[in-house]
Amino acid sequence: MIGVGRDAASSPPVRSATYPESEVRDWIALLKPRVMSLVVFSGLIGLLVAPGHLHPVLAFTSVLCIAVAAGACGAINMWYDRDIDAIMRRTRDRPIPAGRIEPGAALGYGITLAIGSVIVMGLAVNHVAAGILALSIAFYVFVYTVWLKRRTPQNIVIGGAAGAFPPVIGWASVTGSVDLIPMILFAIVFIWTPPHFWSLALFANEDYRRAGVPMLPVVAGGKETRRQIAIYTLLLVPLTLLPWFVGFSGLVYAVAASVLGIGFLVSVFRVATDRQDETGVSLTNDAPARAAFKFSIAYLFILFAALAIDRFVG
Amino acid sequence: MFQMTAPPKMTEAEAADLRRRQKGRNVALLLALLGLSALFFAITIVKMTHR
Numbered sequence: 001m002i003g004v005g006r007d008a009a010s011s012p013p014v015r016s017a018t019y020p021e022s023e024v025r026d027w028i029a030l031l032k033p034r035v036m037s038l039v040v041f042s043g044l045i046g047l048l049v050a051p052g053h054l055h056p057v058l059a060f061t062s063v064l065c066i067a068v069a070a071g072a073c074g075a076i077n078m079w080y081d082r083d084i085d086a087i088m089r090r091t092r093d094r095p096i097p098a099g100r101i102e103p104g105a106a107l108g109y110g111i112t113l114a115i116g117s118v119i120v121m122g123l124a125v126n127h128v129a130a131g132i133l134a135l136s137i138a139f140y141v142f143v144y145t146v147w148l149k150r151r152t153p154q155n156i157v158i159g160g161a162a163g164a165f166p167p168v169i170g171w172a173s174v175t176g177s178v179d180l181i182p183m184i185l186f187a188i189v190f191i192w193t194p195p196h197f198w199s200l201a202l203f204a205n206e207d208y209r210r211a212g213v214p215m216l217p218v219v220a221g222g223k224e225t226r227r228q229i230a231i232y233t234l235l236l237v238p239l240t241l242l243p244w245f246v247g248f249s250g251l252v253y254a255v256a257a258s259v260l261g262i263g264f265l266v267s268v269f270r271v272a273t274d275r276q277d278e279t280g281v282s283l284t285n286d287a288p289a290r291a292a293f294k295f296s297i298a299y300l301f302i303l304f305a306a307l308a309i310d311r312f313v314g
Numbered sequence: 315m316f317q318m319t320a321p322p323k324m325t326e327a328e329a330a331d332l333r334r335r336q337k338g339r340n341v342a343l344l345l346a347l348l349g350l351s352a353l354f355f356a357i358t359i360v361k362m363t364h365r
Contacts, residue, residue: 021335024342057360061353124357 026095030078030106031071031113038300039070039166042189045304046170046182049248049311054174058125062173065121066166068113069133073140073162075110079103080145084211090204114141121173129172136165150212153219156201160193161186167304184242185304191239192300194232195268198225199293202271203286222280226272229292233268237261240303249310256306264299267292 043066086097095101122130144159167185244254270288
C-alpha cells in the first residue's frame with residue numbers, strides 16, 4: 001500500500017503545488033454569509049407573518065433550506081465569477097481567486113448544497129416552497145450570474161428578483177401557496193435592491209470598471225446612477241405602505257415604514273446632492289453612497305422586523 | 315515524453331499547519347453530518363406524529 005506505515009507517518013507530507021489546504025472558514029466564506037443573513041431574515045419574516053401554523057422543527061428546516069440554498073448560490077457565483085473576483089480589490093481575497101479552494105470543488109459544493117436544499121425542502125416542508133426555492137436558485141445562477149451580470153447595467157434590477165424570493169418561500173412553507181401579501185414582500189425587496197446595490201456600485205465603481213462589469217455607474221456614470229437611486233427609492237417608500245393599505249398590518253408597521261422611508265429618502269437625497277465633478281465622480285470619496293448602502297441594509301432588516309412585530313402585537 | 319518531477323516537500327511547521335487544517339475540516343464535516351442526522355430524525359418524528 002502507498003503512504004501507509006512508519007515512513008509515511010513520520011515524513012512530512014507533500015504540498016499540493018497548486019492549491020494549499022483550505023480551512024473551514026474558506027468553505028464558509030464561499031457561502032457569502034453576510035448576504036445569507038439578510039436572505040435568512042427575510043425568509044423567516046415571510047414564515048412568521050404567514051397565516052397558519054408550521055411545526056417548529058419544520059419551520060427551522062425551511063429556514064435552514066433557504067440559508068443553504070442562498071449559500072449554494074454564493075458558491076456557484078464565486079465559481080463563475082472567479083476571473084473578475086481576482087481583478088476586483090473587494091473580492092480578490094475570496095477563497096477561489098486567492099487559490100485556497102479549487103474552482104471545481106467550489107462548484108461541486110454549490111451544486112450539492114443547492115440540490116440538497118431543494119430535496120429536503122420538498123420532502124420535509126412542501127412542494128410549493130421547494131419549487132420556488134429551486135426557481136430562485138436557477139434565477140440567481142442562470143439569469144443573474146451567467147446571463148445578466150456581465151451584459152447589462154440592468155443586471156441587478158432584473159437579477160434582484162432572486163433575492164426577493166425568500167419571504168415568498170417562507171410564506172409558502174406555512175401556507176403551501178402564494179397570494180397577494182408575499183407578492184408585496186417580493187416587490188419590496190425587488191424595488192429595494194437597485195438603490196442598495198447602486199450605492200455600493202458608486203463607491204466600488206473603479207473595481208467594476210477594471211473587471212469590465214457593466215454596473216450602472218460604469219456605463220451611465222455617477223449622475224445617472226444617483227438619479228436612478230432616487231427614482232427607485234421614491235417608488236419603494238409608498239410600496240412599503242401597501243401591507244398597511246391592504247389591511248394586512250396595523251399602525252406599528254405603518255409608522256415604522258413611514259419613519260424608515262423618510263430616513264431612506266434623506267439618505268438618498270444626500271447621495272443625489274453629493275459634491276461631484278462634471279462627470280459625476282464624487283468629491284467626497286462617495287461618503288453619502290457608503291452611508292446609504294449601510295442604511296439600506298438596516299432599513300430592510302428593521303422594516304421586516306416591524307412587520308413581524310406588528311403581526312404579533314396587532 | 316513527460317518528465318516526472320517530485321513535488322516540493324514540506325517543512326515540519328508547514329506539515330503541522332496542514333494537519334491542523336485537515337483536522338478542522340474533518341471536525342466540521344463530522345458536526346455537519348451529526349447535525350443532518352439529528353435534523354432528519356426530528357423531521358421523521360414530526361411527520362409521523364403530526365399526520
